[in-house]
Structures are given as C-alpha cells and as structure tokens.
Amino acid sequence: MTPWIADTMDSRLRILGIRHHGPGSAALLVSALDELDPAVVLIEGAPEGEALAPHVGGDALKPPVAMLFYAPGEEKRAIFAPFAEFSPEWQAMRWALAHGRPLRFIDWPASVSLAVTQEEKNADENAETPRADPLDLLAQAAGVANGEALWNALVEESGGAGDPVAAFAAIGEAMTEARRHAEESEAATSRRDAIREAFMRLAIRKALQDFDGVVVAIVGAFHVGGLREKVSPATDKAAIKGLAKVKVEATWAPWTDSRLAFASGYGAGVVSPGWFRHLWRAYRDETFEPMCFAAGWQARTAALLRAEGFAASPASAIEAARLTLSLCGLRDLATPGLDEMHEGALAALCHGDPLPLRVVERRLYIGETIGEVSGDAQQNPLARDLALWQKRVRLEPKDIESEIRLDLRTEAGLAKSTLLHRLLLLGVSWGTLVEADAGRGTFREIWRLSWRPEFSVALAEALIHGVTIEEAAGAIIRDRAARCARVMELAEIVHASLVADLPDAAAEAISALQALAVDASDLTELMLAVAPLAGVLRYGVARRLPEEALRALAHALAVEINAGVRIGSRQLAADVAATRVAAMRGFDEALAIFDAPELVAGWRRALTLIVEDEQSAPAVAGFALRRLLDLGLRSADAAAASFAWRMSAAPLEAGAFLESFIAGGAEILLQDAALLALVDAFIVDLDDDSFLAMLPLLRRAFSAFDKAARARLLDGVAQGRRTLSHAPAPKLEEDDPAFAAALPLLLRILGLEAAS
C-alpha cells in the first residue's frame, strides 16, 4: 500500500486524480469518499456551475446532461461540461448532496475562459507543441500502446477493487512523477493550464481556511502534479490578475451519448460511452463476475445484430463470451477489455465479417441515450438566438394564424424565408410553406404563420444540436444525411439544406447523396433526383448555391444512370415501367439543359442499347425508340424494323410498347409526319389475321386520345399518305398570290432569308 504523502499545502487535503467520464474512476471515487468522509468536496469545474449542482440530487436531470455556460448575446461562445452517470464528477456531486456536504467548483471561471477569443486560442495552439500526455510516458514504460490504454487497463477496467484511497495515492504519485518527466523533456505546462491551476490552488486554500476536517479535491489526473507544486499564494494571485472577463450565464442542457464520444469534439470525451456504461453497471453490481460481464455484453451485441436482421443466436453469444474470456487468459487480463469483446464478437457472432458489427457499432459502442432536462428549464441560447432573428427580420411570434408573401429577391424576404426554413429543420413549425415554387426559378414564397407555446420545448430539445439556429439546423441536416438510406429522401434533405441557406451542411449532404447513389438500385429515384438539380443549376435560385458540388453531384448521378439504365430496364413490372418512363423523360429533359455533351452521348448510347436489348421492358423500349427517332439518331428504316420487331412480341408487351412509343398526344403524332408514317406503314403491312390479333392493342393504345383527336388522326393519315407518297416535304404553293405576298415576311420571321 502506498502511504499517503502529505500534501505540501495541508495534511487535511486529499487530491484525487480521476479521468473524466471514467467508470472505474467513478467507482473508486465513491468508495474513497465513503472512507475519507470529507467536510467539503471540491470539483474541477467552472464556479458558475455551483448554482446548477443542486439539480443533480433531484429527478429533473437524467444524464447524459451538460452544464452549458454561454455569453448572452454571443451564443457562439459557449462551453459545455457534460456528465454521464458514470462520470466521477457526477457521482461526487451526488455523494455530496446525499451526505449534505458543501460542493465547490474550483476550475477557472467560465467568465474568463469564454473571454479567451478564438484568435487567442489559435495563437496559443500554434505557439505550443501539443501537451505531452504524461500518461503516454507511463504507458511507454509499461509497454502499452498509449496512455489511454494503460489508464483503461489499470483503472477503468480493473473493477474498482482494492483500497480506494491507496489507489488514488498511487495514481497521484505516478502522475506527478510522469508529469515532471514530461515537463523536463518537453515544453513547460501551457499558459492555459497554468492559469487554471492557479485558480484551483487558490480555491483549495480558501476551502482549507473555511472548513475543518478533510478537504477533497477531485481533478483530472493530469492536474494532480500541478496542484501539488509549491507556489506561493501571491504568485497565484498575480497569475490570474487582469484577465479579461465576459458576462456568463449557465444552464443545464440535455446531452447525448454520441456527443460524449470523441468524435463530437467537445473536450475530454470517451471512445465508447456504451462500453463505459456497461462497465459502470458491472461495478455497481456487488457480485462482479467476468463471465456474466462478458456474456452480458455479447448478448447485447447479439440482440442488436438480430434487430438488424443478422443471424446471431444466443448460443453464438455464449461462444463469443467464451472466446472473449479465453482471449483474456491469453493476454493475461483480469477482465475483458473492449478489444477482447470486439474480437470475440467478430469471430463467433459475425463469422469474421466486420460489416454487421459496423452496422450496430454506433448503438453498441456509443449508445443512443439522450439526456433529459425537465423542470424549470432556463432560457436557452437557441431561444435567445430566435429572439434576435425575430427582431432583425421583423417577424413577431403571434398565435393567431397569418399569411405572409415573401419576395426572395429582396434581402428582407430572403432572410425571413431562411429563418422559417431553418426553424422547420429544428422541428419548430412556426411557418407552413403554402406555395413552394422556390428552387424552380420563381422568387416567391407564401407562408402561413402561427406560434405555439410548445415550440419552446422543441427549441430546448434542439439544443443538443447547437447553440445557434444556424448551427443546430446544420447539425440536424448532417445527422439526417448520415442516417438516410434513400436517394429521394436524401435529395429532399439536400434541397432542405439549400433553402435553409446552409451551404456547408448541404455540401456534406451532397457528398452523402453521391455515395448513396452508387449503391442505389432504383434508377427511377436517381433520375427523379437529377431533374430538379439540373433545373436549379440552369436557372438558379435566389440563394447561395454550392454550384461546383451540385454540378459534380448531378454529373455523378447521370454517369450512374447511364451505366446502369440498360440492365435496369429489364424485367420491370408494368406499373414500375410506367413510372420509369416518366422518370426517363424527366431525365432526358434535364440532360438537355445540363451542359455536358459526354453525358448526352452516354445517354444516347444507352438508349440505343435499350432499343436493341431484347430483354428491355417494352414501355422503356418504346420511349427509347421514340427518343432516338425524334433525335434523328435512328434512320427511318432502322426505326421501322425495331418497331415491327417489338410489335411482334406477345400482345400485352406489344401494347405497352406502342402506348409508350406514341405517347405525347395526338397532336404530336399529327405533326410528326415521319412518326405517323412509321406507325401507318406498320399497320398497313399487317396481313388480315395479324391485323385482327393486333386490333385490340391498337384500340387500347389510341384510346388515350379523345374522339375528336382520333378523327383528325384518321384524316391526317389519309392526307399524310397522299403527301408522303408524292413528296416527303410539302412544297410551297407559290402560285397563290396571297401567299406569295406574305412570303418575304414569313421567311424573315423564320430566319430563312439567307438560305433562300
């Protein structure tokens, strides 16, 4: 047992070094507090949070939650201090509240840390080499990969067993020693840490004066060494003198597991909140048993896998647990770590395929818990941001329904529209878009407005996404884009981000869409996604557009369609084929206005292939042949051959082909002599038996035209054949004097002067 070395400051002081959000630290800490029974508990946290601490004892908070410190009016300046149920600080607060001991927060005040401007921070970061983690040095000595792994193995995954006070004494010793070495070899402690530790030392001295009995200070293990240094109070006071301050407000905000994880970038995070929670629950359980511990985790893994449709039987979960323990034995570990659990699950539950594990990874490792803050929620920065917006765009919240018309070409109209679109993303449906022609080149929006009280709740809930409306809306877009698996849905998300003027989030959604498109099996969706894109790019909208990215996206989608359309046109059910043809028509038009000759060439190649492919769905083939004919890419003879070949198929198929081939109305058929001649020649060439067999089909195909149109069609056929048989192009009737008089003007209008 390491004897407790009396602190230089006072023998009543116990500095306990923990890892933020470490379940092992938390378990050790609770036992140590029980044993030490301190008169006061000091916690590394901004003093502004002291007023919030009493909520921890009640039911108003369900972790993960965070203390939010922000400078009113400058909501971008905010810091969060998150707590999970397994955070040592959280447990320390609960302990103090339950035992009726005073709590003090001793870190530098948020009013000071928030005053550090972004430029100063950047300058600091550039000037200093990143702080050498003393734990890494210890890990090097112990032959472990890094400090994180060493700490996890020694403290977090050790089951919180042994004499807790002695354990903290040992941690303190090791960390102090390691930090001394780190400082000898590397640069000195950063300015930021020096100021913070000066604040903490001063607060500790004050607590020692104010209270008799044991004083416990709970700080990140890194700071133990710093707080033990012999520094005179005068030096500390000098260090914190004259620091800039801002006005700060503090409130509780709900937090999420994913934000606890490293990826979210909020300070000291943890790799796997889900894993730490599992550890914490195991530590709270008196009868800790490695097999139960491993089996519990693997059973959860298996359950999540099954929920995703993978075969993961309970028997396999047991095998995974056995393998996990066997790996522990092989690696001389007392309890399995996350690596052993992962490898066990991979080999026994997933047949070595990492994909299923990746699917459940997020829920398994990170977890999906969302904290709750109920009761008297303090006014949150999002609500403040909204109030500022409302003042700026002159839009007051009223609960009576009203209608506004916005002209997006004016700055004010655009700002209002942007705000309303962003609020929709936050789940605050203050405005309902009545007429949504925006994005298609018109510059008008009509909104129906009505404010309801529950929107405040939606704003509070949205707080986990960010502290300004813009930031939160952007985060929501990113979140949705990451989860979305359908092309159309994602295209809508892209659209939503564009109308909400969130170009960065839009760029991410766009690249997500591009990635999704590669796997998309439904070409119809892809085609439907291209059409509006091309329109936006061609005609523009009244907003900022990430044009480059959009163009790349449309291009990639089009390449995808061109590559897959031929194969994708096979074996389509009649109704699917009908929607496909509609989508192809839209895509065809979109390509025409989207300036990319190579795509057009690719599309035409694909159409030719579809026509020639025996297995193409008849409706699609009908459309393709018609397009080729219209574009003059298929000679009349070749087209007639393809037409006849298609029409010789089974009646239903031939009918579908014909219907889509002559689609577009009687008028077109009447005007397009070549088309009419083709259909006419085919019918005339039929022998009597075939004609009778074909008759129902023809009737059906032409029944789409109304009676008058059909009559004119018949006339047209009679006339057309006459004209066609004599001369393919009608000659000008130059002997008509009235016509001759009108001719020069007509030629000028038609621009034919030069030619004649």
Next chain:
Amino acid sequence: MTTDTNEQKLRRAAEEIFAQELDALRRGDDRPRPENWLMSPQAAVTYLVGGKAKDGTPISAKYVGNRRLVETAVATLATDRALLLLGLPGTAKSWVSEHLAAAVSGTSKRLIQCTAGTDENQIRYGWNYAMLLAHGPSMDALVKTPLTRAMEDGSILRLEELTRMGSDTQDTLITVLSEKTLPIPELDTSIDARRGFNVIATANNRDKGVNELSSALKRRFNVVVLPSPATLEEETGIVVKRVRETVSTLGLPPIKSPDAELLRIVTLFRELRDGRTLNGKIKLKTPSGSLSTAEAISVGVGAWAEAAHFGKGAMAPEHMAANLVGAVVKDPVQDMVALQEYLENVMRSRDGWDDLYGAIRDVI
C-alpha cells in the same frame, strides 16, 4: 521414416522444418496448457508471430500481420471451438493452419483436402469390404479417416478449402463439431473425441459459386478473416517482388523495370476491391471477382510477357489493358458496369492515367 527420405521431399511439413523452434518453445513453456496440447496458447502465439523462446532461441515469424488475429485463432482452439480461416487467395490461410496444427498438436498431417468429389466416407469412415464380407461389421473392418484418427488421438484436423466440398458432405461435420462424437450406427457405437481434438478449416471468402457453408455449420465455427495487405505500399511491394520472381522462373526476357505500372495495377485492384478510391472521396461499385493480390500478380506477369515478346522493351498501357479487363470483369454484365463507372468517374480525370483509360476503353 529416415532423414534421407525426408531430404528427398520436395517440401517438408512445418513441424519438421521448425522442429528446433517448437522444441525450444516447449522446453521453456511453464504456462498451463490445455489437455493434449504440446504447448501453452501463449507459446503457440509466439511460434506464429515470432519472438524468443525462454532459452533465447530466436523464433521466426511465420505470419506477418496482425498479432491479435493470431491470438483470436489460438484462443478459439483453446475453447474447443472449431476455427475457420477465411481470406482471399494469397493471404496465408493454409500456411497459418499448418503452423497452428504443428504448434498445438505437433503434427500438421491430419489433413483432408476438400473437393467437389469428397464424399462422406472420406470424412467419417469407410469400410474394408473384404474384411466386411469375411467377418461381418466390426471396428477392424472400419477404414479410418484423418478425422477419426484426430478424434482418437486428440489432435488437430485440418480441412483445406472447406467450401469446395458439397454442402451435404460439409454437414457431416455438424455432430462432430458440436457433440465431439462420431456415431457409428452400424456397430451401435461411436468414436468419442479425446480432449485436444479440434478442427481448423480454410476457405476462400470471395469465391462465389462454390458451396456456401450451411448456417448450422457456420454457427459451429469461430471465423477469423485473414486480411489482404493493409497498405498500397505493402501490397505493391509484394506484387513487384512476386512478379520479378515469377518472371525469372519463367525465363521471360527482361524489360525496363515496370514498378510504376505495377503500382497502377495494384491501385486499380485495391480501389475496386474496397469499393472506394484511395483518398476515400469517391464510392465505387465492387466487381464480383475477388481481385486478390494473387490475381494482381498474374496480371503483372501477363503484361510483362506481352511487353517482353511483343512490346518495345517496356510495359505499356496496351499490354496491361486486356489483362486488367480480364481480371476485373468476371460477370459480363455487373462487372462491366462497375468497370465503366470506374473508368468514367476515376480514371478519366486522374492525372497521368489517360493513356491507361484510353487503352482499356479500346479493349471494351
């Protein structure tokens, strides 16, 4: 068997080549070992990944790669679960299986080569018909297989290329793997496995079209996937080395060193295999073929041969194009789509690749 005949062999078994290392590890091994194992799991891991025996004998690395995979494999065998090693051609599956068996049981020769022609009698047991006719059914009339022998002496059985064997034959293993016993209904008895018996199977995990494992059998295996080389540099290094070796064995005429071209081949293989570009920016369709390192090597050798015999002393895109297309396009429809997408989205715009783009376009 005398040493003389041993040296006549074209290839000796792992336990013979590395007898010294195995011996040293066994002698210095003071850790608990599972019953009928010749060494502890820790020592077995050391044997595979290299290190030092207790007496200082250096142990060469048999498997260069992730140590944790080897640990999982050994831990699996220690829990008496069967082990299935999956991987593309050229990822050292059989090699690892042989060495594991040598380390754990001292012999890697209990081996069944699974093929489409393998039937149940070659897995379970057969009958000596002369004996059967003369004396009736008895244990003596039974013809044992590597499986029954491994069960009887508590050693490791190796099954090579498990998925090449018919599914119904594969399922013979189910009872053996879960109950550790092989019933012989004809004699109203069974062969019960001794402790230490276990199975290591190998299979190619991207070989579509051969017999998939039934899910019942799959559940009885712990699976370790041996990965392809982790980085572009590593894989290119392997390909360059192996292409040179093959070319010199084949006695092909020398050409200008084609390292840069081989790098392009490996890049294309890796990008298509992983379904995205090296920089991770563009997602791609994955062709149905395995696109293994072994295939990259054969594309390299093919291009070399073409360049050496018909080219101007250097490997040019037109030599690679046909070989590449042949390696990528296994399914004329789906794979062609994947390749075309790759051509248009990646190759066309990549600096210095337009020659290869053109050459491949010409081929397809």
